[in-house]
Every structure is written in C-alpha cells, then in structure tokens.
Amino acid sequence: MAKNCSFWFSPKGLAALGLIGAASYFLLMEHREHVVQWLPFLILLLCPLMHLFMHHGHSHRPSGEERMHQPSDEEDEAYRRGYDAGQKEANDDRER
Numbered sequence: 001m002a003k004n005c006s007f008w009f010s011p012k013g014l015a016a017l018g019l020i021g022a023a024s025y026f027l028l029m030e031h032r033e034h035v036v037q038w039l040p041f042l043i044l045l046l047c048p049l050m051h052l053f054m055h056h057g058h059s060h061r062p063s064g065e066e067r068m069h070q071p072s073d074e075e076d077e078a079y080r081r082g083y084d085a086g087q088k089e090a091n092d093d094r095e096r
Helices: 011-030 032-054 064-068 073-095
Strands: none
Touching: 011 032
C-alpha cells in the first residue's frame, strides 16, 4: 500500500523546490536593484495575504476549545477582585 505524502516531499517536489530556489537566487542576484526599488510596495501587498491567512479565511467562528469554555463563577469572582484592586490602586495614586 502506498503511503500518501505531500507533493513537496516527493522526489519531483524536492526537485521543483530546488529549481525554484536556484531560479530565485539568480533572479535576485541579477535584478537586485529592481527588487529593492519595489520592496515597499511588495510589503504592502503582503498585508492582505497575511491578514487572510492569519484569520484562516475570515470565518470568525470560534474553534472548538473556545466555544466550549465558559468562565466559572470562581473565575468571574477572581477577575472582579483583580479589577476592583486595580481601580482602588489607581484611585490611591491619583489622591497622592
């Protein structure tokens, strides 16, 4: 039975990665001035891509763990005590 592996880890995929790497190296070495000239625009163009990938396609649905977690009364009380202590400390600092 053949084991399913990613294309990039197959012999053809590794050869493709090597070819892409070599072509990128020589392209950057020969056209460095053009790359540096357009670098600020390339960085700005990467922003939307990073946004989409980091938000996983904008689903905005909580993952399973986030959906299942409900704060307990003890956690709520601990938060409230910490919040009240911070407010009291801030008020004490203002009075000084």
